[in-house]
Amino acid sequence: MTSRLAACEACRKAKLACDHHQPVCSRCQSTGGICIYRTAPFKRRRIEKPSTLPSPDPSPSFTPRRNPYPNPGYLGLSSHAAIFEHIATDKGDHSSTRTLPNNEAPSPQRVGDNHLLLQGAEVLRHLLTAYPLSAMKELANFWLAKGANLALAEPFVADCTESVSQLFKSRDENWHLVYAGRLLQNSAQPLHFLSATPLSEFSMQFLGHNSRWETLGIFFTAVSRATIDIPFFPSLYTSEEERYHLRRLATKLSDFALEISLSLDSLNDLQLIVQYENFIVHSYVDGDQSYHSWRKLGDVISSTFAMGYHEDIEAKPDIPQFLIELRKSAFARIYSADKNIAIFLGRPPRMNRRFCHFQIPSCQIRDLRFGTAIDSTVQDRLAWVPDAIIGYRADTRWSALCAYLKEEVWELLQDKQDLGCAKKASSIQQRAEAQWQALPAHFRLQSSLKQCGQGPFERDFVAHVRLNHLHVLFLLRLLLLNTLAEPDIPIIETAAQMLALVVEVILLRDQLTNSGTGLIWKVAYYGLPAAGIILLALLKQHSLTPQGVSRTKILQDLSVFVAEVQIGTIVQPGDPNYALLSKAAQTIQRFLDSIHSDSVQVQTVPERDEGSDDWTALLSQDLWDFEAGFWQSLADHPALLVDSPLPGV
Incomplete structure (x- = not known):
């Protein structure tokens, strides 16, 4: 006697025959409907007396218990697993006992967190009720058509x-509870692959009926990022308030998608990608100084170590080449972010190169026969093929190379009293120049950005490549200063180049497409330190004439910078980085006012004005602090204590 089979929910509600295929029946496969089978379809529901308080719908039905045996992730050489591995080897058992990311699906009775899932489902319902999904798809596709993308999730964004x-x-x-349950069931499944698995086959495990919470995380992260770059999209928003509301909702759903995935305690590559992109979107939404962004970066780094991606990725068996490159890109971008955020905030980095196998993705060249990108066979990490493709992978590769040198500079800062510090700094500078010369010619910006004849993405790319190189030189010369209040000629020259390029990026922002770093980051990370050094130099009576550094050009760049901040084209009140940029702009404006003032002129400020020593001592506490504290101290300089400029100035 054959057992009775239950129809899926879609066929049952439509009162149509179901062929009972799992996980997706033929009818749902053809119509694209969601196919879910109830765990107890023939069990009668007990009718209970109505309660005075409304109770939430129990769907999706699973218990919130967690796996009693937590997934330890990667365990290194000092762990118990490594010791037992040697014991197993001595006994002739060659199977490795070192634990890797869990590839077994958690038991359905032990997955997820019911409260977290219900919250995610509710945000999903609210978002898709308030905004049409088709319009959000159009927004994401319009953003992609402009050449922008998520830097790490790039291969999957369009498909997701x-x-x-x-x-x-x-x-x-x-419907939101039903979909949430199905997404959770899919997210609990491991991602399978072999050495010969193609990218398309790998992707099908989280697309279509196999969509997971991570799939939603990638899509809504892209929507949030698109609202940042596209100021007006009539089908979704026509005002700044509407745009902000959609950005917050999309970011919130991205947060829930990530947290639900992580709650399953089953690490995988897709989760790490979503974690990184979620951190990046929070740096835009909350600001680069936000503790939330700082904490999320720490979470990404923790996952990188837990998955063992700080070890040699190529040494692990049965990994397809595309996944090796993807994991290298993940390591490189997370490593770079750690160094850049640490320098920006003046905090210790958390990914020490001494404990990592430094690895970067290979450069790409263009296959002229088919017009497609193929990987180069260059093994030297400093080497580039002449016709390497400008893209996110190239940006990842270059940023990681610069970050490696920045970490060395950071370490030298801790040993600044070492007699060999200057020699080590000179060695780093030589390697930085060698890295720059090794770049393909079309990666190096040799003229002004305005004269660059490349496309919007390529122009933004070459600008960032140049800024990253200049920043390494800037940090080296900052390291060799005796005091921050007395900049020397080499750092002034480098700062002038950085500021000039940042101002060009500001003026040409509508002709650029984000190639890996946004406009605000370029302004805050590169522009503010450069402007600060130049102001200190002008206050110290430096002659800005060597190597073609023009005082007039410097003042022009500072004026443009201030004007763009003040009129709100870069940031507006309420934006996360507004306080930092506005404080810097106010200080620069006071300086520009002072040079036209009859009462106090920069040309006549004595080298040791009354109170200058106290101010210098306060300013020089931290060579790496170019945030609000630096600008607050600089604003207190005796030469900038100007009540009001001359009329008409």
């Missing part, structure tokens, strides 16, 4: 966008 837009077709009363 299409998959999500096709996913939520049927909407009954509790």
